[in-house]
Amino acid sequence: MAAKVMKAARCPTDELSLSNCAVVNDKEFDVEKIRHVAVRTGPTDKFIFTLKSHSSVVPGTIAFSLIQRKWASLSLNQEVEVTPYRFDPNTQYLSSVTINVDFLQKKAANQDAFDTDKMAAEFLMQFSNMALTVNQMMVFSFADKKLLQLIVKDQEAADLAVLKGGQSSGKAKKIQTGMCMSNTTVIFDKSPDSPLNLTGKSKGKSARQSIINPDWDFQKMGIGGLDKEFSDIFRRAFASRVFPPEVVEALGGKHVKGILLFGPPGTGKTLMARTIGKMLNAREPKIVNGPEVLNKYVGESEANIRRLFADAEEEQRRCGLNSGLHIVIFDEIDAICKQRGSISGSTGVHDTVVNQLLSKIDGVEQLNNILLIGMTNRRDLIDEALLRPGRLEVQMEINLPDEAGRKQIFEIYVARMRDNGKLAPDVDIDELSVVSKNFSGAEIEGLVRAAQSTAMNRLIKASNKVEVDPEAAEKVMVSKNDFLNALENDIKPAFGHQAEVFESYIQNDIISWGDPVHRVLDDGKLLVEQTKVSEKTPLVSVLLEGPAMSGKTALAARIAESSEFPFIKICSPENMIGFSESAKCQAIKKVFDDAYKSQLSCIVVDDIERLIDYVPIGPRFSNLVLQGLIVLLKKPPPKGRKLLIIGTTSRRDVLEEMEMTNSFNTNIHVSNLSKPEQLMNALELLECFSKKEMDSIAKKVDGKKLWVGIKKLLVLIEMARQTDEEVRIPKFLSLLEEEGGLSMS
Numbered sequence: 001m002a003a004k005v006m007k008a009a010r011c012p013t014d015e016l017s018l019s020n021c022a023v024v025n026d027k028e029f030d031v032e033k034i035r036h037v038a039v040r041t042g043p044t045d046k047f048i049f050t051l052k053s054h055s056s057v058v059p060g061t062i063a064f065s066l067i068q069r070k071w072a073s074l075s076l077n078q079e080v081e082v083t084p085y086r087f088d089p090n091t092q093y094l095s096s097v098t099i100n101v102d103f104l105q106k107k108a109a110n111q112d113a114f115d116t117d118k119m120a121a122e123f124l125m126q127f128s129n130m131a132l133t134v135n136q137m138m139v140f141s142f143a144d145k146k147l148l149q150l151i152v153k154d155q156e157a158a159d160l161a162v163l164k165g166g167q168s169s170g171k172a173k174k175i176q177t178g179m180c181m182s183n184t185t186v187i188f189d190k191s192p193d194s195p196l197n198l199t200g201k202s203k204g205k206s207a208r209q210s211i212i213n214p215d216w217d218f219q220k221m222g223i224g225g226l227d228k229e230f231s232d233i234f235r236r237a238f239a240s241r242v243f244p245p246e247v248v249e250a251l252g253g254k255h256v257k258g259i260l261l262f263g264p265p266g267t268g269k270t271l272m273a274r275t276i277g278k279m280l281n282a283r284e285p286k287i288v289n290g291p292e293v294l295n296k297y298v299g300e301s302e303a304n305i306r307r308l309f310a311d312a313e314e315e316q317r318r319c320g321l322n323s324g325l326h327i328v329i330f331d332e333i334d335a336i337c338k339q340r341g342s343i344s345g346s347t348g349v350h351d352t353v354v355n356q357l358l359s360k361i362d363g364v365e366q367l368n369n370i371l372l373i374g375m376t377n378r379r380d381l382i383d384e385a386l387l388r389p390g391r392l393e394v395q396m397e398i399n400l401p402d403e404a405g406r407k408q409i410f411e412i413y414v415a416r417m418r419d420n421g422k423l424a425p426d427v428d429i430d431e432l433s434v435v436s437k438n439f440s441g442a443e444i445e446g447l448v449r450a451a452q453s454t455a456m457n458r459l460i461k462a463s464n465k466v467e468v469d470p471e472a473a474e475k476v477m478v479s480k481n482d483f484l485n486a487l488e489n490d491i492k493p494a495f496g497h498q499a500e501v502f503e504s505y506i507q508n509d510i511i512s513w514g515d516p517v518h519r520v521l522d523d524g525k526l527l528v529e530q531t532k533v534s535e536k537t538p539l540v541s542v543l544l545e546g547p548a549m550s551g552k553t554a555l556a557a558r559i560a561e562s563s564e565f566p567f568i569k570i571c572s573p574e575n576m577i578g579f580s581e582s583a584k585c586q587a588i589k590k591v592f593d594d595a596y597k598s599q600l601s602c603i604v605v606d607d608i609e610r611l612i613d614y615v616p617i618g619p620r621f622s623n624l625v626l627q628g629l630i631v632l633l634k635k636p637p638p639k640g641r642k643l644l645i646i647g648t649t650s651r652r653d654v655l656e657e658m659e660m661t662n663s664f665n666t667n668i669h670v671s672n673l674s675k676p677e678q679l680m681n682a683l684e685l686l687e688c689f690s691k692k693e694m695d696s697i698a699k700k701v702d703g704k705k706l707w708v709g710i711k712k713l714l715v716l717i718e719m720a721r722q723t724d725e726e727v728r729i730p731k732f733l734s735l736l737e738e739e740g741g742l743s744m745s
Contacts, residue, residue: 071137267442270331276327306360323368437497532642541646543664544647569604599640608649674706679706
């Protein structure tokens with residue numbers, strides 16, 4: 001049949017518009033014989049339509065619905081060339097078609113579930129034997145719900161060779177135009193920003209962005225020593241987000257909504273949160289410092305919390321499961337999420353802020369498109385309701401890095417120096433990672449910075465003006481000595497060894513005047529070795545008890561120093577002068593809490609009777625501090641940590657009455673000098689008297705009773721040495737006798 005020139009017209013009824021067919025007058029075409037037509041709108045533009053007839057259509061015109069005219073770029077009364085069209089059964093019968101679906105009117109969008117299996121059955125009932133073309137736009141009425149707009153995305157032709165018993169070609173043939181059959185497989189997809197909620201098995205895999213940035217390289221993320229923590233966070237918080245939403249929905253799973261990173265300052269919490277924000281292909285993270293949320297006006301603090309989640313709420317309403325991920329990073333989250341009821345005052349602002357945050361993360365209207373990352377070094381202050389599953393579910397402790405971790409961190413911070421040839425060959429990263437025990441990531445960065453400043457300082461001319469030699473500036477080289485100098489003088493770890501404090505306790509060194517001293521030191525070495533090696537006793541405690549001035553603190557300090565543990569701290573009453581009972585308890589607890597953060601730790605609890613404010617008149621002591629100490633002395637460190645506690649006391653009898661000696665694993669007695677030969681050994685080691693004076697002292701004390709502490713002896717010796725040589729020995733012996741250390745009778 002020859003082509004007809006006709007004019008485009010408006011579809012006469014809504015029912016005909018929903019048929020998605022071109023409509024002509026009954027007299028134009030015999031629709032029983034001619035089922036499809038090709039409509040040519042221009043020299044190169046041809047569109048295939050299925051044909052219907054209706055008496056209300058003006059002869060000489062062909063009627064199209066609005067969406068058909070939009071697809072074919074037709075205007076009303078435009079002349080088109082209409083030709084009958086037949087499909088080739090061998091190549092144009094469709095085996096499957098993939099259709100993109102969305103609401104026809106965006107204002108009518110809702111979250112009603114659309115069952116794609118029922119939609120596919122309804123589609124085949126309405127549009128069987130219809131011409132379909134890739135990118136064709138259609139209107140679809142389904143189950144009295146809102147009208148849907150369909151766009152044909154992809155279609156494949158049936159392989160008729162299989163139906164005839166032949167060999168299949170093995171590949172599905174993609175075609176541009178085909179005819180929908182009653183057994184064609186229909187798959188419905190939706191665009192990523194569509195709020196349409198599709199369910200059922202006839203749902204395709206929705207187009208979606210990968211949650212991980214495509215150009216992200218895990219090898220170059222710049223986090224050292226946190227590989228295990230990062231992999232745990234990825235497994236718990238992001239593995240479910242890598243999969244398509246329909247897979248998670250099929251499992252009945254929910255995404256993790258919150259991560260809490262806690263640990264000592266400078267260990268990389270903020271760096272990890274920043275890295276997570278860069279890694280994820282999500283909206284720009286909202287970074288909030290905890291105190292910024294608080295506002296002096298009533299209700300504004302809560303409004304600030306609501307504003308943080310407003311974008312996520314709006315997008316979830318619009319896009320449903322396909323909503324993008326919104327990240328909120330809270331630095332110092334403990335500032336706004338303290339335990340409810342813990343802050344005095346009539347306003348209760350902190351409490352209402354916590355309530356608002358709880359309801360936004362996991363309230364009645366749940367958001368599934370948010371990830372809250374909180375950071376704090378005071379996890380104990382945060383409200384418990386915020387830490388339950390469904391809120392800040394993943395709680396990761398970011399600890400001090402171990403040796404391997406420190407090496408990674410050093411490698412990161414010296415990488416640029418090495419690439420630019422500014423790192424001397426004698427710098428051994430392995431050695432630096434060994435000697436920098438208990439350094440946090442921030443302290444290692446500071447150490448590298450201090451080494452660089454030392455290297456640069458060598459090139460500054462010491463003259464009237466501060467000048468840098470231009471030629472020498474190109475030769476800046478950071479050497480091993482620069483790092484060692486920075487370690488020695490510039491950067492000390494917050495959770496390290498208090499070298500200066502311990503040196504003050506043993507400034508006269510340990511005077512090995514006899515077997516009692518050797519026994520204490522030998523037993524101390526055994527306890528140190530037990531702490532290092534034993535898997536059954538992660539907590540080892542010992543009480544050094546003995547008379548006053550017998551050198552207990554010095555011996556405890558020597559045992560602690562010789563252990564070479566990365567964390568060694570002394571808990572002494574001299575640091576708590578004027579403290580209230582509760583403040584003293586908090587100070588003692590902080591020492592123990594800090595120790596738990598290190599792999600190997602040693603705490604010296606000095607002068608216990610002074611710590612508990614014991615006074616024999618009364619008697620009086622602080623029960624609060626006593627009970628706190630007893631609990632801490634018995635409390636085992638966290639898994640994987642080991643702790644050695646060395647206590648000292650001059651009043652064992654008092655501690656026994658208080659049942660405190662039972663809190664220590666073992667007791668070691670520190671004795672006074674009790675024999676003349678012990679006194680002579682001490683004097684010989686101190687080299688404070690001449691040979692003649694030593695002989696004179698030996699004769700005077702031979703066979704006499706002696707009982708003096710080494711610390712008291714040192715004081716008496718120094719007093720005697722201030723006198724003339726003629727009276728030095730008599731003065732020393734008289735002082736010794738007056739202090740009760742020597743009985744001449």
